[in-house]
Amino acid sequence: DTEVTQTPKHLVMGMTNKKSLKCEQHMGHRAMYWYKQKAKKPPELMFVYSYEKLSINESVPSRFSPECPNSSLLNLHLHALQPEDSALYLCASSQDGGRTDTQYFGPGTRLTVL
Amino acid sequence: DAKTTQPNSMESNEEEPVHLPCNHSTISGTDYIHWYRQLPSQGPEYVIHGLTSNVNNRMASLAIAEDRKSSTLILHRATLRDAAVYYCIPGSNTDKLIFGTGTRLQVFP
Numbered sequence: 221d222t223e224v225t226q227t228p229k230h231l232v233m234g235m236t237n238k239k240s241l242k243c244e245q246h247m248g249h250r251a252m253y254w255y256k257q258k259a260k261k262p263p264e265l266m267f268v269y270s271y272e273k274l275s276i277n278e279s280v281p282s283r284f285s286p287e288c289p290n291s292s293l294l295n296l297h298l299h300a301l302q303p304e305d306s307a308l309y310l311c312a313s314s315q316d317g318g319r320t321d322t323q324y325f326g327p328g329t330r331l332t333v334l
Numbered sequence: 335d336a337k338t339t340q341p342n343s344m345e346s347n348e349e350e351p352v353h354l355p356c357n358h359s360t361i362s363g364t365d366y367i368h369w370y371r372q373l374p375s376q377g378p379e380y381v382i383h384g385l386t387s388n389v390n391n392r393m394a395s396l397a398i399a400e401d402r403k404s405s406t407l408i409l410h411r412a413t414l415r416d417a418a419v420y421y422c423i424p425g426s427n428t429d430k431l432i433f434g435t436g437t438r439l440q441v442f443p
Contacts, residue, residue, distance in 0.1 A: 224377075251429055262421065262433035263378060276430060310377050317429030319366060325377030 222247060224326035226311050232332045235301060241329045243294040243311030249324075251317040252294040254286060255310040257328070263310055269294060270317055301333045336361040336424040338434040345440045346412045354407040354437050356422030364426045367398060367405050370433075371418040378421065378433075381407065417441045 224245045233239050243252065250271050255263040268276035269288040283305075285297040294311055308328040314321040339357040346352045358367065369381040382389055382396045384405070389396040395408040409416055421436040 253429075262419075262435060263372075265430060265432070268429050270429065312377070314428060317427060319364075319427055320383060321428040322380040322383075323370075323378075323428060323431060325379065327375075327377050 222324055224311055224313055224324050226309075226326035226329050228329060229327070230330045230332075232334065233298065233301065234334050235303070237301075238297070238299045240298065241296040241309055241311075241331075243296075243313075243326055244292055245313040245324070246292055247313060247324065248291075249313035249315055250291060251314045251321070252288060253312040253314075253323065254294070254296050255312065255325075257308040257310055259307075267296075268317065275317075298331075301331075303333050306331055306333045336365055338422050338424065340420075340422055340434060340437045342435070343438040343440065345442065346409075346416075347442050348413060349411050352409040352412045352416070352439065352441075354409075354420050354422075354439065355404065356406070357404045358422065358424045359403040361402055361424045362426065363402075365424040366426070366428075367396065367402075368423040368425060368428065368431065369394070369396065369407050369420065370423065370431075371416075371420045372436075373415075373418045381420070412439075412441045414441050414443065 254266040257263045267286045287295040312323040312325045314323045368383040370378040372378040384396045397406045419436040
């Protein structure tokens, strides 16, 4: 099973809402990632978790709060977002982030902030 | 991080070979060259990676220049399903993939 699942597929939220994106993998991977992708642009790395610890935060605003409750799950908590945060949010996982590792991506959650 | 230059777009007919070039002149000696592609409405997927010598797998071949400043992804027989954005990503650790603008490949029947 090489699948990364993400829920929900679509999310519409107001600027005062709190919501969460969920990502799950059962490949035994110990590195998990959040990316943001605006329309017609490449994915941009946001956060990396390695062995359930946050290892990379690419200067992401605090209104995005990642959480890795266990090795299979990755959440992205959203609070007080802005319309410009509307994008496709992609989750990925890999064995351990090593030099020849392969990242497996989920299909993404399309977020619209009103 | 090494900078990459790829054509914005390329076209191919079905069942013809496709050569997708990538320049990465600032690549460091320990950087692997990774290729990913993103089909419409999907997350990116891994295609192939290499360090110095040419590599083949079931999806594609990767030809790496002797000076490692450029590489070419080769799809031997393009299919409609190969229409995607192809990203060339040099890097020393895969925990920080930096996607460039990529090449949008169109495949015509």
